[in-house]
Amino acid sequence: MSSLLTNSTAMTALQTLRSVSSQLATTQTRISTGQRVSTASDNAAYWSIATSMRADNAALSAVSDSLGLSAATVDTEYTALTSVVGDSTGGLTKLQSLLVEAKTAGIDRAKIQADVTQIQQQMKGTADAATFNGVNWLSATTATPATVNLVSSYSRVGSTPTTGSITLTTSNYALYSTSTNGILDTVSSGVSVNTIDITTLTDAATDQATLDTYIAQVTSAINSVASAAANLGAVKNRIATNTDFVKSLMDSVDRGIGQLVDADMNQESTRLSALQVQQQLGVQALSIANGSSQSILSLFR
Numbered sequence: 001m002s003s004l005l006t007n008s009t010a011m012t013a014l015q016t017l018r019s020v021s022s023q024l025a026t027t028q029t030r031i032s033t034g035q036r037v038s039t040a041s042d043n044a045a046y047w048s049i050a051t052s053m054r055a056d057n058a059a060l061s062a063v064s065d066s067l068g069l070s071a072a073t074v075d076t077e078y079t080a081l082t083s084v085v086g087d088s089t090g091g092l093t094k095l096q097s098l099l100v101e102a103k104t105a106g107i108d109r110a111k112i113q114a115d116v117t118q119i120q121q122q123m124k125g126t127a128d129a130a131t132f133n134g135v136n137w138l139s140a141t142t143a144t145p146a147t148v149n150l151v152s153s154y155s156r157v158g159s160t161p162t163t164g165s166i167t168l169t170t171s172n173y174a175l176y177s178t179s180t181n182g183i184l185d186t187v188s189s190g191v192s193v194n195t196i197d198i199t200t201l202t203d204a205a206t207d208q209a210t211l212d213t214y215i216a217q218v219t220s221a222i223n224s225v226a227s228a229a230a231n232l233g234a235v236k237n238r239i240a241t242n243t244d245f246v247k248s249l250m251d252s253v254d255r256g257i258g259q260l261v262d263a264d265m266n267q268e269s270t271r272l273s274a275l276q277v278q279q280q281l282g283v284q285a286l287s288i289a290n291g292s293s294q295s296i297l298s299l300f301r
Contacts, residue, residue, distance in 0.1 A: 017285075024275040034262060050260050064246045071240065081173065081229035085229060103208060103211050110199045123175070123184060124176065124194065137168075138176070149165040183224045189217075
């Protein structure tokens with residue numbers, strides 16, 4: 001039956017064209033965004049998981065930044081400690097050799113003291129300069145915290161986040177402190193490494209014994225500073241390992257998100273070409289269906 005009011009063929013063609021146009025719009029959106037799930041309406045479950053994982057990755061990025069800051073701080077303190085340990089030209093090692101030299105009978109200890117004083121001042125200056133971003137563990141003040149937590153990791157199980165950290169006790173690295181309990185300013189037998197003075201010492205047995213005490217004190221300081229430096233060296237290695245792991249973990253999370261929401265561009269490009277052809281055919285079919293009503297006019301000629 002030919003009907004002027006109801007054109008079933010045109011209605012079918014229009015419905016098909018609407019469906020094709022909707023699919024084409026979806027495909028074009030996926031191609032332009034690179035994602036097959038870009039909004040919650042695309043796939044609520046995948047979108048929710050991807051959003052949570054992106055938040056986790058942002059937290060991991062913050063951990064990576066924190067590890068970089070921690071690494072720089074630890075490296076600064078470590079470098080200063082190794083400088084204080086010194087070698088044959090300076091630091092505690094040189095100070096020890098000068099004190100041993102001072103035991104030589106008839107030597108001018110006042111001249112040796114000039115070198116000792118310079119080394120003492122140099123070590124104090126090194127400790128004071130070991131500051132990064134306002135942080136200094138070697139010259140402790142009342143503002144220096146007893147412990148420092150260096151953020152090292154982040155994880156989330158279900159809805160429970162967990163942040164890991166490396167805890168350091170700053171007193172283990174303090175060379176000087178306002179309460180004079182640092183490695184180099186702690187007083188033992190009436191003197192500290194920082195205040196050793198051999199100017200007035202002579203070849204007398206008691207003075208030689210005093211020199212032995214000073215040498216033992218400096219040797220103990222070398223062991224303590226070396227131990228502190230070794231500890232920070234281990235922390236440096238741990239931070240470096242954690243940094244590499246966090247970066248690898250971030251890449252892994254990115255890949256996981258991609259598996260959930262990224263569009264397959266090969267598939268979408270093929271689908272786009274097919275839908276464009278279907279759209280053109282749909283327009284053509286609708287045009288033909290609309291033209292069929294014109295044939296009714298011939299019935300009234």
